[in-house]
Amino acid sequence: MSPARRGQDTRDRVVGAAASLYRRQGCAGTGLAQIAQESGTRVGSIYHFFGGGKDALTEEVVRTSGAAYGALVAGILAEGPEDPVEALGAAFGRAADDLAASGYADACPIATIALEVASTHEPLRRATAEVFGEWLVGLTAFCRGVVDDEAVARDLATAVLTMLEGAFVLSRAARDTTALHAAGRGVVVLASALRDTHAAQD
Amino acid sequence: MSPARRGQDTRDRVVGAAASLYRRQGCAGTGLAQIAQESGTRVGSIYHFFGGGKDALTEEVVRTSGAAYGALVAGILAEGPEDPVEALGAAFGRAADDLAASGYADACPIATIALEVASTHEPLRRATAEVFGEWLVGLTAFCRGVVDDEAVARDLATAVLTMLEGAFVLSRAARDTTALHAAGRGVVVLASALRDTHAAQD
DNA sequence: CCCTCTCTTGAACGATCACTCAAGTAGGCT
DNA sequence: AGCCTACTTGAGTGATCGTTCAAGAGAGGG
Numbered sequence: 399m400s401p402a403r404r405g406q407d408t409r410d411r412v413v414g415a416a417a418s419l420y421r422r423q424g425c426a427g428t429g430l431a432q433i434a435q436e437s438g439t440r441v442g443s444i445y446h447f448f449g450g451g452k453d454a455l456t457e458e459v460v461r462t463s464g465a466a467y468g469a470l471v472a473g474i475l476a477e478g479p480e481d482p483v484e485a486l487g488a489a490f491g492r493a494a495d496d497l498a499a500s501g502y503a504d505a506c507p508i509a510t511i512a513l514e515v516a517s518t519h520e521p522l523r524r525a526t527a528e529v530f531g532e533w534l535v536g537l538t539a540f541c542r543g544v545v546d547d548e549a550v551a552r553d554l555a556t557a558v559l560t561m562l563e564g565a566f567v568l569s570r571a572a573r574d575t576t577a578l579h580a581a582g583r584g585v586v587v588l589a590s591a592l593r594d595t596h597a598a599q600d
Numbered sequence: 601m602s603p604a605r606r607g608q609d610t611r612d613r614v615v616g617a618a619a620s621l622y623r624r625q626g627c628a629g630t631g632l633a634q635i636a637q638e639s640g641t642r643v644g645s646i647y648h649f650f651g652g653g654k655d656a657l658t659e660e661v662v663r664t665s666g667a668a669y670g671a672l673v674a675g676i677l678a679e680g681p682e683d684p685v686e687a688l689g690a691a692f693g694r695a696a697d698d699l700a701a702s703g704y705a706d707a708c709p710i711a712t713i714a715l716e717v718a719s720t721h722e723p724l725r726r727a728t729a730e731v732f733g734e735w736l737v738g739l740t741a742f743c744r745g746v747v748d749d750e751a752v753a754r755d756l757a758t759a760v761l762t763m764l765e766g767a768f769v770l771s772r773a774a775r776d777t778t779a780l781h782a783a784g785r786g787v788v789v790l791a792s793a794l795r796d797t798h799a800a801q802d
Numbered sequence: 803c804c805c806t807c808t809c810t811t812g813a814a815c816g817a818t819c820a821c822t823c824a825a826g827t828a829g830g831c832t
Numbered sequence: 833a834g835c836c837t838a839c840t841t842g843a844g845t846g847a848t849c850g851t852t853c854a855a856g857a858g859a860g861g862g
Contacts, residue, residue, distance in 0.1 A: 408809080408810090422719040422720065423628075423716065423719060423720045424626060424628055424715065424716045426625075426626055426628040426629035426716075427628035427716055427720065429848070429849065429850085430849080430850065430851090431848075431849085431850095439810080440810065440811060440812075441812095441850085441851085442809095442810070442811065442812075442813095442851095442852085442853085443809070443810060443811085445850095445851070445852075446808085446809060446810080447809090451850065451851065452850065452851090501719070502718065502719065503718075503719045509715060509769055510712070510715040510716060512769055512772070512773040513626065513711060513712040513715060513769060513772065514625065514626045514628075514629055514712060514716075516704065516705075516772040516773055516775075517624040517625060517703070517704065517705045517772070518624065518625045518629065523773060523775070526773045527773045527774045527775070530770055530773055530774065531774070552782075553782045553785055553786065554786070556770070556778070556779055556782035556783065556786075557763060557782055557783055557785075557786030559766065559770065559779075560762070560763045560765075560766030560767040560769075560770060560779055560782075560783045560786075561759060561762045561763055561766055562766065563762075563765065563766030563769045563770065564761065564762030564763055564764065564765030564766030564767070564769075565762040565766070567711055567714055567715060567762075567765045567766075567769075568732055568758070568761065568762060568765065570714070570715065570718040570719070571714045571718055571725060571728045571729045571732055572729045572732065572733070573718075573725070573729070576758070577758055577761075577762055580754075580755045580758035580759055580762075581758065581759055581762045583755055583759075584755065584756070584758075584759030584762075584790055587790055587793050587794060588786055588789055588790045588793070590793070591789050591790070591792070591793035592789060610839080610840090631818070631819065631820080632819080632820065632821085633818075633819085633820095641840080642840070642841060642842075643820085643821080644821095644822085644823085644839095644840070644841065644842075644843095645839070645840060645841085647820095647821070647822075648838085648839065648840080649839095653820065653821065654820065654821090
């Protein structure tokens, strides 16, 4: 096996292990030694791939898992019920199932990092903001299927994302999916109300 | 001044400094040395008051600032517009103002801790869950002013809290209050819709 | 075959981590 | 006055933090 291939594998394993650990215990609570052990390599190898040190690795984790989670949610919405309002509600149910199945660990991959770095590390804060921004672009496009008006759709998308993020916080803390299911019902009511008022204005 | 009084002062300053630092940079990212320096004492004094070490201090921070923030929100809602739906919306505007005024640091005092400890420290996880639970009790009571049905009020309260928590995450990451304002508009639409459908069922 | 380049390895750096402890200080009480 | 208790102080514990580096391993191209 070529060194380049071996290296790419190691690099991917490091990013994957870091993403998994960050999601469970945050960035500050995860040491490079633990990341190295979890990915079956040594700390020195991490520095071979990430000359910028832990910060560079963390930024790559944010962007990589941010893109992956955005694609995951987009897929769930696309494969869900045909009615976009019902699809939004079903997505919260799916999120609840996945969260419980993972022992209440696999929620938003970057929320913990975002809160940790928001006031302490400007480059990482920007990275998390950009990921959230990209999610909002995709969600807004989907919400255009509920309400045609761009501004209203963006408001709905923002509300949906806040409810998902907040419900992840509450559900992980409580170790039950009540908050996620309540948020899902709220999303359906909110989206339906916006669709109705929008239709009434046509 | 009596030793007991001096001690109580020191203890309060330690809890206050820890709460402030935790809110900005999380629990794992805050060292006891920094807490001691910020509160004008020494690490040894922290251990005099908190024999259980950092965990004991953290639990007190969670319960203390959890209760304080619950009272703060309750006060804002009570002093807000008479219409409870408008009061909920206004509270999000107030949260946005406060967040921006603090340099996007003072959001939820326990959200970062909750995410950090949810999968790593069971006693602290329970503490955060209990704080969220108490907030939900108060919020549900307030939402009874919107919808009389207990279950619907609790759903609304849960949705409101998830939107506040999620909007704090997005707004701190983006360093702007767009998400909080959008969430506030969403809360008004959601609460209004629930009030209308509930009234129609009477 | 040997050189090169990529990647791995293991040891070491100073700093900081949570934590401990013995000695010192000072007000309250008898 | 003298003791007691509460609190402070500063030094020190081993462990782990992020980071660095020199040396080794191993496949590809000449």
